[in-house]
Amino acid sequence: MNARYLLWISAPVVLSAGVIWLSAQEPKGDPKGAAAEGVKVAELASQLQAREKSIAQKEADLRQLEQRLNTLQATLDKDRGELATREKAVQEALAKLEQLKVRPVIDTQIIRTYEAMEPAAGAQAMKELAGQNMDVAVALLAGMTPKKAAKLMDQLAPLDAKLAGRLSERVGLSKPKDSAA
Structure with missing residues (x-):
């Protein structure tokens, strides 16, 4: 067998294998594949926007809760101060009462x-x-x-x-x- 003969037989086989391989590949310019990819990107973008909106709402709720907590803390501190003042007055009154009880x-x-x-x-x-x-x-x-x-x-x-x-x-x-x- 000579090399020429081998070349004449193997060339069509190699070309057929290449055509089969290329046909199995998805073409790059396929509009159906690009559309599917575009749908995925649009869907991901809308999910991302929805998530950002949800996070922004949660942050606003947290700020409101923080303001309310600060208001309650200020009220609590004020009440503690008043309670301490009253407790001091009661202690002084008790001391005075005890003093009156002693002859x-x-x-x-x-x-x-x-x-x-x-x-x-x-x-x-x-x-x-x-x-x-x-x-x-x-x-x-x-x-x-x-x-x-x-x-x-x-x-x-x-x-x-x-x-x-x-x-x-x-x-x-x-x-x-x-x-x-």
């Missing part, structure tokens, strides 16, 4: 002096003392023996019933300074 220490000599007085004169002196310093009057009355304090209060009631009531209340609610600690 000052009175010298036993003055207590014995009031106990030795006639009840009518002692009641008049107690009325004057209460007008000047209620705390001292309460401590004095509380330091007296119950029997002598009762006689003095019996004489004080007709003179000033309101004063007698206030003294009784304060003596009942107060405690000696020694037991306050």
Whole structure:
């Protein structure tokens, strides 16, 4: 077999194989393939726009929520400040109340002096003392023996019933300074 003969036989076979291969390939200028690709790009572009719009709406919603949260935080901070002020006022009032509940220490000599007085004169002196310093009057009355304090209060009631009531209340609610600690 000579080379020429081989060339004459193999050339048509190679050309046929090339034609078959080229026909299996999708042509580049095919309008159907370009249209399909264009549809995909348009579809992707519309999906992208829809997604961007959704993200923009979510961002706007988040900004509104952030503004609302800031407003609520400011209100909460203001309320905390008012609550702290009120708590301080309540603590001061409680401290003042506790201070009122504690009787000052009175010298036993003055207590014995009031106990030795006639009840009518002692009641008049107690009325004057209460007008000047209620705390001292309460401590004095509380330091007296119950029997002598009762006689003095019996004489004080007709003179000033309101004063007698206030003294009784304060003596009942107060405690000696020694037991306050």
